[in-house]
Amino acid sequence: MADTAWNGGDYYGKAKPERGLAVARMIGHITYMSDSSMEDKFSRRLKDDNFSFTFKGDFEVEGYLRYRGDSFVKRFDANSYLYITKAMDYFDLSGDNILPPGSESGVRFLVIAFKSDWLYPSYQSQEIVRYLKSKGADATYCEVSSTYGHDAFLLEVEEETHLIKHFLNKTFYGYDVVRSYEI
Amino acid sequence: MRFDELRSDYRVIYGIVNSASRVLDLGCGDGELLFILAKDKNAKVQGVEIDEGSIYKCVAKGLSVFHSDIDNGLRGYPDRSFDYVILNQSLQQTKKVDFVLDEAFRVGERVIVGFPNFAHLPVRLGLFFRGEAPVTKSLPYHWYDSPNIHCLSIKDFRNYCRDKNIDVLEEHYLAGEKVVRFWPNLFAANAIFVLSRNGK
Numbered sequence: 001m002a003d004t005a006w007n008g009g010d011y012y013g014k015a016k017p018e019r020g021l022a023v024a025r026m027i028g029h030i031t032y033m034s035d036s037s038m039e040d041k042f043s044r045r046l047k048d049d050n051f052s053f054t055f056k057g058d059f060e061v062e063g064y065l066r067y068r069g070d071s072f073v074k075r076f077d078a079n080s081y082l083y084i085t086k087a088m089d090y091f092d093l094s095g096d097n098i099l100p101p102g103s104e105s106g107v108r109f110l111v112i113a114f115k116s117d118w119l120y121p122s123y124q125s126q127e128i129v130r131y132l133k134s135k136g137a138d139a140t141y142c143e144v145s146s147t148y149g150h151d152a153f154l155l156e157v158e159e160e161t162h163l164i165k166h167f168l169n170k171t172f173y174g175y176d177v178v179r180s181y182e183i
Numbered sequence: 184m185r186f187d188e189l190r191s192d193y194r195v196i197y198g199i200v201n202s203a204s205r206v207l208d209l210g211c212g213d214g215e216l217l218f219i220l221a222k223d224k225n226a227k228v229q230g231v232e233i234d235e236g237s238i239y240k241c242v243a244k245g246l247s248v249f250h251s252d253i254d255n256g257l258r259g260y261p262d263r264s265f266d267y268v269i270l271n272q273s274l275q276q277t278k279k280v281d282f283v284l285d286e287a288f289r290v291g292e293r294v295i296v297g298f299p300n301f302a303h304l305p306v307r308l309g310l311f312f313r314g315e316a317p318v319t320k321s322l323p324y325h326w327y328d329s330p331n332i333h334c335l336s337i338k339d340f341r342n343y344c345r346d347k348n349i350d351v352l353e354e355h356y357l358a359g360e361k362v363v364r365f366w367p368n369l370f371a372a373n374a375i376f377v378l379s380r381n382g383k
Contacts, residue, residue, distance in 0.1 A: 108247070129249060130259030138229075140247045142238045163242050170245030175222050 001082070009079050021078040022069030029068045034116035034149030093128060099135050109139040110167045112160060114152035140167060189219070192271060192297050195355045195375050199295060200224060204266040207231070207291060209253045209283070210273025214241035221246070229265075231256035253277045257286040264290050271297035271375070275333045284347075288380045293352070297375040302336030302368050303358075320359065321372035337368040344378065353377035 003020025005011055033041075042061035057063050099107075111129050113122035122143045132139040144159045146152035153160070186194065193216045200206060202224045208217050211230030214237070220226040230248040232238055241248040249256055253270075254277055268291035270283070275298050277283045287294045299321040300306075309317035316326040324331065335343075337356070344351050356363035356371035363371040 126251070133249075133259045134261055136261065136264065138247050140242060140249070142235070142242070142248075142250045145235055159239070162239055166243045166245065175218070175245050 006078060017078045018073045021073045021081060025072040026065040026069040029065060031119045032150040034147055036147045037149055098128060099132060099137060107137060108171050109137060110163060111139060111141045112163060113143045114146045115143055116147050117150045117152060119150040191357050191360045192373055192375060196269060196271060196295055199377055200226060200267055206267045206269065207265045208269040211248060213237050214244050214246045217246050218244045253283055254279055257290060260290040262289055263292065267291060267293050267295055269295045274298055275335060276330045278332060280333060294378045295375065296378060297373060298335060300337050300371050300374055301334045303372045304369050337371060337374045350379045351376055352379055
């Protein structure tokens, strides 16, 4: 919105607010990674061998974030980004919102968190589960030990598949069809 | 799997728990016990377990489990929401024994505690004759890799229950697969107590 090209949202057919959207995405992208995934991927590595002593991006991480920002504006609309961000701000699972009174019976919940995710930290997921339990709801919680940060939900596919597959099996078929059960 | 192939402490607990009970297993491991209680006894079961790999195995069995340590795992459960709270081989691994038992009695009518007996004869012999921290079947760990924080005997636990006004409803003693009847504090490797605390 600080980008003057945004023009109160009326930029269609004119210059698009590409700089503003790119910066927003660059900031966002940092929150999708973790301390350790940043360190692994970039650390303090330079793009060239020496400091340039100018304000151009010397570090690999700067080039990466700029690339992320620039490529994002080609496939995403700034107003859409604003609306989605706003909708997420308004989204609130706390209190009775997750389980309106009267809806307790028969619903099972599976809550998955990732250890290094500081955008959706695991303690908040645990609060959801504790709230569900306080209402007598059937809830399962697993904290997957991933170092990928928020991006883990796109990367830890095997763990998520296992949890969701078996959770749904039990939900739809009960204990009797747990065929893979071995001791 | 056949019933008599099941671990002996699981068979004892299986015998204790009534059909269709609400059961919470603290430190439920791979969920073996909860699974047969749910399947055979139609119990409404939930587990708390710290090990991630065990959580996956529990979910594969269709169990509802909470990935957490026991010291923090009970916050949120309503009062008296379970008929039995099981602490099998896990109480001696918790940091705050008093707190965990208080919480167990808050959420459950009865608490089943199973623990390895540190006064078991082979343990005493190892310590006395070899002068070494004992490594036995029921205490398979070395001093440096043991998850057991607290070392207690059957007598210790009885004294503890007396001091804390906890009623002991049943006591079961095991040495491997066998049931022990005489001098359990000497001959039993494992003990399973059924407790209640209605006087609080």
